[in-house]
Amino acid sequence: MKKAVIGAVMFLAAAAAFGQTATKYYVAHQGGYIGEATVTIKGTKVVEASYAEWQGSGGWAEYNSPDGKSVVDGAVVHVPDPFANVGHPDPAIAGYMFYVYNVQGGLGVWSQYTPGKTGFARPSRQFERDFEGLMGNPIRAAAYAKAAREDTLVNVTIDGLVVTVGKPASKTVHYGHMNKADPRSTYMALSAGSIGYRYNYKATVEFFKKNPTADYSSAVIKQTKLSLVEDRSVDANAAASEYTAASDGVYFVADAVSGATFSDFQHYALELQAAYKMALAERAVKFKK
Numbered sequence: 433m434k435k436a437v438i439g440a441v442m443f444l445a446a447a448a449a450f451g452q453t454a455t456k457y458y459v460a461h462q463g464g465y466i467g468e469a470t471v472t473i474k475g476t477k478v479v480e481a482s483y484a485e486w487q488g489s490g491g492w493a494e495y496n497s498p499d500g501k502s503v504v505d506g507a508v509v510h511v512p513d514p515f516a517n518v519g520h521p522d523p524a525i526a527g528y529m530f531y532v533y534n535v536q537g538g539l540g541v542w543s544q545y546t547p548g549k550t551g552f553a554r555p556s557r558q559f560e561r562d563f564e565g566l567m568g569n570p571i572r573a574a575a576y577a578k579a580a581r582e583d584t585l586v587n588v589t590i591d592g593l594v595v596t597v598g599k600p601a602s603k604t605v606h607y608g609h610m611n612k613a614d615p616r617s618t619y620m621a622l623s624a625g626s627i628g629y630r631y632n633y634k635a636t637v638e639f640f641k642k643n644p645t646a647d648y649s650s651a652v653i654k655q656t657k658l659s660l661v662e663d664r665s666v667d668a669n670a671a672a673s674e675y676t677a678a679s680d681g682v683y684f685v686a687d688a689v690s691g692a693t694f695s696d697f698q699h700y701a702l703e704l705q706a707a708y709k710m711a712l713a714e715r716a717v718k719f720k721k
Contacts, residue, residue, distance in 0.1 A: 451479060454710035457573035458703050461696060463564040464488040465612070468577045469703040471644075473711045478641045481704055483633075485612040486580040489531045489542040489563050492601035492610065494587040505535035508545060510588050510595070512579045514571055517547060524595040529572075530588070531563050551592045580610045608669075615668040620694070622670035625677045627693060630667040631660055635691030636700050644708045646685045648701040656682040656689060 453472040460467035465485045472480035489509050496507045513529035520526040530545035534554050542563035545552045555561055567573050579585050580601065587598040601610055608618035613633045622628030627635075657679050662672035683690040683697045690697065 452711045452715040454707050454714050456703055456707040456710060457570040459564050459567050460485045464490055466567050466573050466576050467703060469707040471704060471707040471711050478644045478708060481637050481641050483700055483704060486577055487605055487610050491607060492605040494599055494604040503533055505533055507533040508588050508590055511585055512575050514575055534558055547593055552590055615665055618669060622667060622675055624674060627658060627660060627675055628667060628670060632692050632694045634666050636697055639690040640701055640704045644705060648685060648698050648705060651683045651685045651698050653681040654684050655679045658682060658691065
């Protein structure tokens with residue numbers, strides 16, 4: 433018995449010496465984005481942390497309006513999906529989920545678009561099986577994130593049951609890059625009054641790495657002066673000197689300043705913390721993969 437206990441202790445000690453990585457998938461930014469928080473630990477220390485927010489359908493669908501400047505009813509994209517149409521005889525349909533920009537009563541939702549006997553059909557209820565709802569499944573979200581990273585998300589046109597593949601997401605993305613945190617992204621740019629998304633991202637990750645067990649749900653906002661050190665690897669499109677605000681609403685966690693100002697700070701930090709907990713569990717228990 434003593435040998436078994438000693439062996440278990442030695443195993444856990446050895447496991448702690450090596451890095452353990454875990455990824456948590458989630459629907460981000462009040463919908464429309466697929467997030468993946470990834471954390472690597474050694475012992476209980478976070479040695480690497482990151483999160484990506486991949487643009488959802490609305491962020492990369494090719495503009496299909498008559499003037500080519502917006503997305504209107506009928507735009508279609510297709511996404512690799514382990515659950516979708518797996519038995520279909522057409523390889524352009526099998527293993528893909530199709531989403532159509534479905535406008536009813538003036539309101540547009542990215543809804544599932546399903547192949548039938550003679551053509552594709554929209555759901556009977558606009559919000560039934562929409563993009564965000566389906567991406568709440570972590571298996572689908574992981575497949576979507578992989579496709580976004582590998583640039584295999586594509587726009588399509590459909591005539592009956594004939595699917596014609598169009599431009600990839602990288603050619604039609606509306607904010608400069610599929611991942612909002614990428615230095616080339618133009619989403620939520622730095623300005624005189626805002627440090628922008630990417631400096632917020634840096635502040636969140638750096639703070640989390642030092643404070644992985646903090647109570648992020650209790651974070652509070654205080655008016656604070658921020659100073660930015662320019663880093664073009666963080667934001668390739670902005671000069672930090674353009675930020676001139678006398679103060680900003682900055683998140684504090686247990687009286688420690690995070691340096692982050694955006695409204696989703698708590699969400700991102702809690703998703704990172706969930707990945708941290710997963711890494712701790714995966715180091716202690718061998719899960720089948």
